Amino acid sequence: MKELWVFIRKEFKQVFRDPRTLLIMFGLPVAQIVLFGFALTSEVKNIDILIADNAKDIMSMQITDKIRANSYFIVQEKNIGGADIDRKFKEGSVQAVLIFPTGFSNDLMHEGKAGVQIITDGTDPNTAKTIENYLTNIISNYQREKFPSASLRYQILTEPRMLYNEEDNGSMNFIPGVMALILMLVCTALTSVSIVKEKELGTMEILLVSPFKPVMVLVAKAVPYFILSVINFTFILLLSVFLLHINIKGSVLLLYLESALFILTCLSLGLLISNATNAQQTALLISMMGMMLPTIILTGFIFPLENMPWILRTISNLVPSKWYFLIIKSVMLKGLGFQYVWKETLILVIMTTVLLTIALKKFKIRLQ
């Protein structure tokens, strides 16, 4: 037992003295979270909009104020004509133009309807549509405020709500997926590389020729990386909450337990990979590159699994991160309890057991 403890201590020392390992372990997750959560959102912000107010009456100015007050828009006001509008779009200095015709308020009050023109850049239809929607929303809200009683009978008012994401926080989509991806890559890679490193250096040989039970090598490698991965997970969690303003709706304890299980799954995978090769580079390649693509595609956080052909959907069932992703979403974002995720948890437990058993059986007590 004492030997095991000494081994674990040695592993910790080695990790903290190797800048490369530290970078992968802590630098990579931070970079990914910040990137995915912060920078890459599907929201559109900082929209340059030009408002050409030909009416300059109360209502047009009120609507303009509302748009100005919205943090997504950067408003310029100018009266310009068609050719200039074209030029501005070509320059790229505006993404949208809103035009109030003369007599806007008049038309609305006396004829019961008035039009505004919204022009957007169609070369990026997704963004254009989004901007259109924002503007339409703002105008509809204004309309409802101004004229609370419906002027049409049997009007169906749609009230969109995004469940679990009322604030329409775009990061929600990515964070659980990124968590799964990071834990999968980092744990697997570091564990497998660490074991193979011993083989490459020759220290594995000496360990084999000692009373130290070979299987203990695996355990001793797994423990430090397990602990460090849990710490890493805490790190990621804190970042998500404080930087990306995600609320953890469910039980934090359950979250930790499930994540601990998933980390174990990844470690087992790492152990299995380390049996397959004697070169660190190969281990790293298999763990990172080999695992990366299936994880990204088949976890379901970037591309919805429901859209994929049945064969890919079937294969995705073999990818542990897919199950973890489901669990995380349920617990963290929906606030569900264990009774809702016990099936997925069981699947992860089975996967871990199988991987671990194969890894232990294949661990060679001799070279070659």
Next chain:
Amino acid sequence: MIMPATVSVQDLIKTYDKGKVLAVDKVSFEVKAGELFGLIGADGAGKSTIFRILTTVLLADSGSATLAGYDVVRDYREIRNRVGYMPGKFSLYQDLTVQENLEFFATVFGTTIEANMDLIKDIYDQIKPFSNRRAGKLSGGMKQKLALCCALIHKPEVLLLDEPTTGVDVVSRKEFWEMLKKLKAQGITIIVSTPYMDEAKLCERIALIQNGRIMSVDTPGNIIRAYPEKLFAAKSDDIYKLLKDFRNHPEVDRAFAFGEFIHISLKNAERTTLNAERSTLNAERSTLNAERTTVSSQLDILNRIAAENNHTGIQIKEIEPGIEDSFILLMGRNDITANP
């Protein structure tokens, strides 16, 4: 029962690459308890493979080996408790300090540094000033000493050192062999492998190995005494030409460069009394050389050859053969030429 720490190897065969590469070719030898035994051979001769089989980390294709009475296949656990191993490349933890490496290996072997201090004290004192330096930052000589300490830390019965002096500076090499002699005095059986012929004579008994085959096992003295011919050293002002001239001469059996001198032996020049096979060979040679020639007449022949080829500054004398001479002779005898 305490088994004497002997090592016994019988008809070991090991191939790699699905039988395509024959690394160890029916190797057999015995090492007595407390002996300092040398495995002498070049890279690729099979030394490391034999070591790996003895330390139980590799399985032979056939044959058997025992260490301190335990079989390397069946009783590998017992052997792993009793053997100290220093594989090539001084396998140390580069990121750990000297002290941490020692403590780690001590614990892995279920002991402490202090427990066997008397054994490692001399070596330990030399690396103690560097206790807090990372192993990766040590010089070759220091790494060597540290690796040796780590191998000794649990007072093994048998010490297996695989090319411990390769890549290490000349001064450290000398010091290392001094340390080995002292260890031997403490009763540990030591098997060392090395490609350096000059280190061979520092061992009690040696096995000369080439291409997976053992060519000879004996004390260095006996191997040298068994050298069948008279050996001469010659030099002149144009060494390279002298070498070629000797080689091209029909009466010369072998001529090899040895630094400043060329070592030569003539045909039909046994030192010892009649050898039945050779006498038939003699009968086939020209009548002039039918008799065994004496030393002085051999010297005359050599001087004559040199003079005939217009060499100046000629110096020729008889010498005692060394291990390298024997090695080269045995390579030729066993038809282990360097050709693929």
Next chain:
Amino acid sequence: MEEKVIVCKDLTKQFGDFCAVDKISFDVSKGEIFGFLGANGAGKTTAMRILCGLSYPSSGEATVAGFSVKNQQESIKKNIGYMSQKFSLYENLSIRENIEFFGGVYGVSRKDIRERSDNLIQDLGLQKEANKLVGGLPLGWKQKLAFSVAIFHRPKIVFLDEPTGGVDPVTRRQFWDMIYDASASGITIFVTTHYMDEAEYCNRISVMVDGKMEALDSPANLKKQYATDSMDEAFYKLARGARRSGD
């Protein structure tokens, strides 16, 4: 006056305040076999790298094959050959493919490559193995082949970094036969080695200790200077006082 292929004056290389090569001066004549000795950590490898055009000197100057190590490094590389114990040839290419590759890299014409490679293969007796992978050859043969490839493009100088490490005694001597032949054909040989008997095969040797050149003479003279018969002893006496001992 013999043509000097290497001229070195006060060559120095510093890494911070660590002086790896400390003002060494020497020269090497054409066709000479020059032994560049020194213990590990003495500065040999650093000095060789500068001479091969792989590293800039901190101060001092040197010319190799007439080109300056400071600003004509590419020209140096075209005119030298190099072989080391650690790397010589590509293991997963055949003998012929290796020759063609290195020949091509050094700008040897295709016609010459074909001719010379046939000769080379014949001289080494490797006709049957010509299309086999180098990885399958015994070490000794790899080394000999690597040397032949290093001089394939008829360079003025060939740098050999411990070329015979770990090789059996017979192959070692065959290797030196090849070196002698190359030297006789006008190629200058610059070789480092740990085998002291090989030091004897050189015309002149230098010994580096702690970055400085502590000896530069023929083996015979050095032995006389240190009052010993053996090059081993002489070297030991020189190296023993070294303060630096490591890589």
